[in-house]
Amino acid sequence: MRLMRPLITAAAVAFALPALSQTDPLPSWNDGDSKAAIIAFVDGVTTEGGDDFVAVADRVAVFDNDGTLWAEKPAYVQLYFAIDRVKALAPQHPDWTTTEPFASILKGDIDKAFAGGHKAIAEVIGATHSGMTTEEFNSTVLDWITTAKNPETGRPVLDMVYQPMLELLAYLRANGFQTFVVSGGGIDFMRAFTEQAYGIPNPQIVGSSGKLKFDIVDGKPELLKEPDVDFIDDGPGKPVGIQMHIGKQPIAAFGNSDGDLQMLQYTCITDGPRFCAFVHHTDGTREWAYDKDSNVGQLDEGLSAASTYGWTLFDMAKDWKVVFPGTQ
Amino acid sequence: MRLMRPLITAAAVAFALPALSQTDPLPSWNDGDSKAAIIAFVDGVTTEGGDDFVAVADRVAVFDNDGTLWAEKPAYVQLYFAIDRVKALAPQHPDWTTTEPFASILKGDIDKAFAGGHKAIAEVIGATHSGMTTEEFNSTVLDWITTAKNPETGRPVLDMVYQPMLELLAYLRANGFQTFVVSGGGIDFMRAFTEQAYGIPNPQIVGSSGKLKFDIVDGKPELLKEPDVDFIDDGPGKPVGIQMHIGKQPIAAFGNSDGDLQMLQYTCITDGPRFCAFVHHTDGTREWAYDKDSNVGQLDEGLSAASTYGWTLFDMAKDWKVVFPGTQ
Numbered sequence: 009m010r011l012m013r014p015l016i017t018a019a020a021v022a023f024a025l026p027a028l029s030q031t032d033p034l035p036s037w038n039d040g041d042s043k044a045a046i047i048a049f050v051d052g053v054t055t056e057g058g059d060d061f062v063a064v065a066d067r068v069a070v071f072d073n074d075g076t077l078w079a080e081k082p083a084y085v086q087l088y089f090a091i092d093r094v095k096a097l098a099p100q101h102p103d104w105t106t107t108e109p110f111a112s113i114l115k116g117d118i119d120k121a122f123a124g125g126h127k128a129i130a131e132v133i134g135a136t137h138s139g140m141t142t143e144e145f146n147s148t149v150l151d152w153i154t155t156a157k158n159p160e161t162g163r164p165v166l167d168m169v170y171q172p173m174l175e176l177l178a179y180l181r182a183n184g185f186q187t188f189v190v191s192g193g194g195i196d197f198m199r200a201f202t203e204q205a206y207g208i209p210n211p212q213i214v215g216s217s218g219k220l221k222f223d224i225v226d227g228k229p230e231l232l233k234e235p236d237v238d239f240i241d242d243g244p245g246k247p248v249g250i251q252m253h254i255g256k257q258p259i260a261a262f263g264n265s266d267g268d269l270q271m272l273q274y275t276c277i278t279d280g281p282r283f284c285a286f287v288h289h290t291d292g293t294r295e296w297a298y299d300k301d302s303n304v305g306q307l308d309e310g311l312s313a314a315s316t317y318g319w320t321l322f323d324m325a326k327d328w329k330v331v332f333p334g335t336q
Numbered sequence: 337m338r339l340m341r342p343l344i345t346a347a348a349v350a351f352a353l354p355a356l357s358q359t360d361p362l363p364s365w366n367d368g369d370s371k372a373a374i375i376a377f378v379d380g381v382t383t384e385g386g387d388d389f390v391a392v393a394d395r396v397a398v399f400d401n402d403g404t405l406w407a408e409k410p411a412y413v414q415l416y417f418a419i420d421r422v423k424a425l426a427p428q429h430p431d432w433t434t435t436e437p438f439a440s441i442l443k444g445d446i447d448k449a450f451a452g453g454h455k456a457i458a459e460v461i462g463a464t465h466s467g468m469t470t471e472e473f474n475s476t477v478l479d480w481i482t483t484a485k486n487p488e489t490g491r492p493v494l495d496m497v498y499q500p501m502l503e504l505l506a507y508l509r510a511n512g513f514q515t516f517v518v519s520g521g522g523i524d525f526m527r528a529f530t531e532q533a534y535g536i537p538n539p540q541i542v543g544s545s546g547k548l549k550f551d552i553v554d555g556k557p558e559l560l561k562e563p564d565v566d567f568i569d570d571g572p573g574k575p576v577g578i579q580m581h582i583g584k585q586p587i588a589a590f591g592n593s594d595g596d597l598q599m600l601q602y603t604c605i606t607d608g609p610r611f612c613a614f615v616h617h618t619d620g621t622r623e624w625a626y627d628k629d630s631n632v633g634q635l636d637e638g639l640s641a642a643s644t645y646g647w648t649l650f651d652m653a654k655d656w657k658v659v660f661p662g663t664q
């Protein structure tokens with residue numbers, strides 16, 4: 009009989025393991041503080057009668073996009089889109105060959121083109137994101153993004169979403185949360201792919217925007233995208249975007265840079281059960297390692313705030329078993 | 337045997353009648369073209385495999401508020417709120433006793449106060465809807481609206497929602513629709529009562545807005561309401577508001593005035609199954625009778641468009657069995 013016991017135990021373990029992994033809502037997360045903190049938070053707000061219970065209607069979670077849900081290095085995907093549009097539209101704009109920042113883009117000198125910083129970026133976005141209907145723009149983005157590749161890794165940009173964050177989105181939704189994207193990226197740009205990429209429908213996408221103009225052209229109603237900036241959904245703009253689009257304070261917020269600081273403050277500096285976290289880009293092997301000194305996705309003040317307020321840091325190297333879907 | 341048949345039939349009818357009325361989704365609507373058109377539309381878009389089937393994700397219905405979901409006569413409820421705020425805040429603004437339009441409001445001469453039209457209204461809204469946090473404003477509106485009464489009928493303003501439209505909202509939602517308010521009214525003003533009044537949560541309220549400013553005051557994050565106008569969700573602004581907040585074209589739109597014309601054009605001048613209707617204020621006995629010549633809720637161009645495009649007119653006197661909840 010003694011001989012049988014280890015065999016029975018081994019069999020029990022063999023059957024138990026698949027069952028356990030089936031019920032793990034976050035299989036791409038390593039066991040550790042981050043995963044435990046997420047699960048404890050969700051258990052708390054969903055336990056009826058518990059001190060931390062939150063009604064389903066108030067389970068609002070907000071997510072930054074670039075660097076939080078998908079990769080933002082070597083530069084924002086939307087910037088590569090704008091650069092490709094400059095090239096595609098150049099024949100209609102002969103003056104661009106002699107006007108910066110367009111001239112440098114057309115010569116392939118991207119660094120020089122954007123040496124002008126925000127102003128140069130705004131000019132390129134304005135020129136490439138206006139002069140068409142919202143419907144036309146949507147098709148253009150969709151056509152582009154389904155074949156676009158990251159210039160450094162060569163991987164399709166749509167494959168460079170973070171698998172652990174997809175699981176987090178699904179886990180929250182399975183627990184009654186409404187998940188929103190709250191990003192500095194263009195709202196019309198994002199909506200071309202966010203439902204497919206993240207399972208988040210258009211009304212739950214909050215972003216930066218240009219002015220729109222309604223008109224009826226050839227008997228057909230349309231919304232024309234104009235070059236003027238309407239709203240910048242970044243930094244102190246993020247709580248404003250949240251109020252405009254959602255109209256209630258979130259109970260969970262996820263970002264990766266100082267541009268998310270005010271969104272996390274708005275969400276977590278308050279009473280009641282709250283969860284705030286920064287994705288900390290610590291993995292130079294599987295992704296990129298950067299924070300304080302990065303020109304894209306700088307995380308500096310945010311790190312101090314996380315330490316002051318006890319927000320969670322998702323340590324990409326340590327916490328994530330997998331970074332991108334279908335990789336190890 | 338022949339004698340038995342009518343009896344059986346009578347019994348069947350007796351049992352069938354209560355069952356029929358239980359399943360009538362629009363009990364406050366009289367039988368007629370309007371009710372039949374609504375039901376035919378909903379049946380069409382929900383019949384899987386049918387020509388008019390629309391996926392649940394695309395079942396978006398938009399509703400104007402003033403004059404479409406609740407009464408707007410003798411003037412917008414939000415204007416009465418602003419007037420009461422002027423009176424409440426007057427001690428802190430001694431200059432108002434000599435500055436128009438405030439002076440006339442304080443003297444009780446509302447007509448004179450608003451003789452200046454849009455400019456006077458904007459000034460009063462700016463002065464009474466700013467200088468506090470969104471949270472403080474929300475409580476102020478909620479306190480006010482739960483006791484506010486219509487100056488002509490004496491009924492609580494929250495009781496002057498239209499029972500048939502509440503049934504329409506519920507019927508659409510029961511059939512997989514997402515229902516949105518898209519109103520010229522203030523977004524923060526509406527959100528104080530729209531969930532309670534219409535069962536529509538804050539993220540589904542689209543309205544006019546003032547600028548907001550994020551700040552941390554005494555360690556507490558807050559959004560301060562500023563006096564500058566940010567967005568006017570009226571006329572051609574309605575399709576813009578729809579794109580910003582919803583990001584897809586609705587398949588059903590309901591309004592009552594020319595300010596809704598572009599929203600109905602955007603929704604219904606397109607292929608595919610669509611439903612557009614104006615609430616036509618034809619009932620001077622139970623409500624107010626007005627259209628072309630009204631200073632509030634003018635419906636003129638809209639009537640022509642409805643005739644051109646075959647949109648439905650909800651004839652309040654003829655189509656509605658009941659106007660307000662709990663009345664006959």
Ligand SMILES: [Ca+2]
Binds near residue numbers: 076
């Ligand atoms: Ca980011």
Ligand SMILES: [Ca+2]
Binds near residue numbers: 400401402593595
């Ligand atoms: Ca109206």
